[in-house]
Structures are given as structure tokens and as C-alpha cells.
Amino acid sequence: MKSTKKTVTINEVASLIEKSNSFALFAHTNPDGDTIGATVALALALESLGKKAAVFCDSAIGNKVVEAFDETKRISNNFFGKYDFYIAVDCGDLNRLGEFAWIFERSAETLTIDHHGGEYYSKYNIVNDYASTCQIIYEIIRQLHVVIDKNIATYLYMGLCTDTGNFSHNNTDKKCFLTAAELCDCGAAMEKVNRVFFKDTTLSETKLLGCALGHLRTYYDNKMVLMYLTLEDMKKFNADLNATSGIVQNAINVDSAKVGVMLTEYSPNVYKVSMRGKDFSVREVCQQFGGGGHVLAAGCMISGFLEDVIDKIVRVVGYTI
Numbered sequence: 001m002k003s004t005k006k007t008v009t010i011n012e013v014a015s016l017i018e019k020s021n022s023f024a025l026f027a028h029t030n031p032d033g034d035t036i037g038a039t040v041a042l043a044l045a046l047e048s049l050g051k052k053a054a055v056f057c058d059s060a061i062g063n064k065v066v067e068a069f070d071e072t073k074r075i076s077n078n079f080f081g082k083y084d085f086y087i088a089v090d091c092g093d094l095n096r097l098g099e100f101a102w103i104f105e106r107s108a109e110t111l112t113i114d115h116h117g118g119e120y121y122s123k124y125n126i127v128n129d130y131a132s133t134c135q136i137i138y139e140i141i142r143q144l145h146v147v148i149d150k151n152i153a154t155y156l157y158m159g160l161c162t163d164t165g166n167f168s169h170n171n172t173d174k175k176c177f178l179t180a181a182e183l184c185d186c187g188a189a190m191e192k193v194n195r196v197f198f199k200d201t202t203l204s205e206t207k208l209l210g211c212a213l214g215h216l217r218t219y220y221d222n223k224m225v226l227m228y229l230t231l232e233d234m235k236k237f238n239a240d241l242n243a244t245s246g247i248v249q250n251a252i253n254v255d256s257a258k259v260g261v262m263l264t265e266y267s268p269n270v271y272k273v274s275m276r277g278k279d280f281s282v283r284e285v286c287q288q289f290g291g292g293g294h295v296l297a298a299g300c301m302i303s304g305f306l307e308d309v310i311d312k313i314v315r316v317v318g319y320t321i
């Protein structure tokens with residue numbers, strides 16, 4: 001039906017951009033460093049060319065990021081205006097535009113800039129097999145002959161650094177380091193990006209981690225490491241669900257662990273379960289409970305009393321561990 005969707009090159013994207021004057025840029029829901037960095041960097045670059053650019057995201061940006069990086073304040077939760085061009089950034093799936101998906105879908109001139117793959121939903125698509133979308137933006141900006149100042153370099157570095165797990169994931173290749181070197185040369189605030197995205201915690205997050213570590217249990221000769229937080233714990237440390245996001249990593253980091261499990265009580269007797277695996281498919285375990293995800297990182301929701309929920313997980317993990 002829609003045979004008009006085409007793949008475009010960096011050069012073609014640059015000439016499409018040159019022909020338009022105003023742009024709506026969309027970050028994906030639950031935005032990460034790559035979608036934030038890529039949209040903001042592209043907006044700054046477009047403005048340096050005298051064009052108009054607005055950035056939209058249907059969910060809020062984390063407080064730490066907004067406080068540390070001023071330009072993220074321009075990302076709006078509410079759509080406004082009319083634009084020549086609509087660009088979805090770092091978003092492999094139209095649904096990840098959230099409540100803005102219908103605006104995007106109805107627009108005539110649309111472009112996806114992404115590195116995830118998936119079904120094309122824009123008129124024009126550039127989907128490169130890079131570690132981060134920010135590297136594609138970097139190439140587009142270079143093609144447009146924009147001077148990459150300290151600010152633009154910092155936002156590009158944000159995506160490159162976060163999508164590679166600070167240059168530690170399998171996707172980190174020579175190209176990542178070459179782009180990082182260029183951005184370093186342009187004055188990117190590398191230490192600050194690293195600190196805000198990988199080190200900074202709030203006091204309540206640190207206290208919450210201590211509480212979860214205090215609840216650590218192991219099973220199957222320490223091959224399964226489990227922790228939990230109840231609603232009461234969350235209340236005690238005045239923490240929300242966001243504060244628990246990285247805690248499961250502490251379970252799988254144990255050298256003997258093949259499975260790391262973190263349970264967070266989401267509402268009374270309903271647990272959000274995050275699992276991480278090492279040479280072990282946690283997706284299969286989570287699928288048993290109606291959840292899913294990746295082989296080594298998956299999740300599910302399980303209802304019941306805490307000890308019953310733990311028993312269920314221990315039993316299912318026991319089939320394959």
C-alpha cells in the first residue's frame with residue numbers, strides 16, 4: 001500500500017534539510033541519552049543554519065539531565081506549531097513516539113534517523129548500523145558544513161557515550177572512537193556527560209540501593225542472586241520506581257551469578273521483576289510469567305505475596321540453571 005517509503009543517504013538527508021526551513025524533531029518515549037543528544041544536537045545545528053527547530057518528547061526527561069544540560073529544557077511535552085519537515089530520531093518504531101505518533105503519521109514530509117532497524121514508517125529513512133544515532137547526526141551535520149561547537153559536540157557525545165555503555169558494550173567499534181576523538185577535539189564536555197549519566201546518584205537512590213543489597217539472597221550455589229524492595233522501603237526513602245532502574249546490575253555483577261533478579265513492589269502485592277543473565281536466557285524465564293525482553297535482559301510483572309512471588313521465580317529458574 002505505502003510503497004513511497006525510501007532509504008536515503010547522508011548526502012540526500014543533507015539536501016532535504018537544505019530545502020526546508022522549519023523542523024519538528026521527535027525523541028522517543030522514555031528518552032535515553034542517544035535520543036536526547038541526537039535531537040538537541042540536530043536542533044542546534046539547524047538553528048546555526050538559520051532554520052527553525054522544535055524538539056518534542058511525550059515523556060519527561062530525567063531531572064538530573066535537565067539540570068546539568070540546559071538545552072534539554074527546550075524539549076517539549078506538548079506539541080505546537082506547523083513545520084516543513086518532521087523527523088523521528090533514534091526511534092525504530094512509530095509507537096515509540098507515544099502520543100505524538102498520530103501527528104507524525106499524518107505529516108507529509110517525514111524522515112526517520114535511526115540505528116535500530118525495524119519497519120519503515122517515514123517517507124524518508126536513514127537507518128545506519130552504527131552504535132548510536134548521534135554518529136549519524138554527526139555525519140549529517142558535517143555534510144551540512146555546520147561548525148560543531150562545544151555545545152553541539154557535548155550533545156553528540158552524550159548519545160555516543162550512553163549507547164555504548166561508556167564505550168564498553170559489544171557495539172563499541174573503531175568508528176565510535178574516531179567520532180569520539182573528533183568530538184573531543186570540538187570541546188565536548190566528556191567528564192560531565194560521564195558523571196551525569198554513569199556516576200551521579202541522589203542520596204535516596206544510594207540509600208535505596210543499600211536497602212536492596214540488605215535484602216540480597218542467593219540460590220543454586222550462588223548462581224542466582226536476588227534482591228527486592230517493597231512499597232514500604234520505597235516510601236521510607238521517598239523514592240519512585242525510576243530510582244530502582246539500575247539496581248539489578250548489582251545482582252548480576254556477582255561473579256558466580258548467572259541470573260540476577262530485582263523485584264520492586266509496584267502496587268500492593270504486584271511486583272515488577274527485572275532480570276539479567278550471563279550465558280543464561282532470562283527472557284525464557286520472564287516469558288513464563290507473561291513478560292519478555294532480550295535474552296540477557298528481560299522483565300515481567302508478577303502478583304502475589306512477596307515470598308510466593310520469589311518461590312515462583314526460583315522454581316522456574318531452577319528448570320534451566
Ligand SMILES: [Mn+2]
Pocket residue numbers: 034035090115131132133163
Ligand atoms: Mn540509540
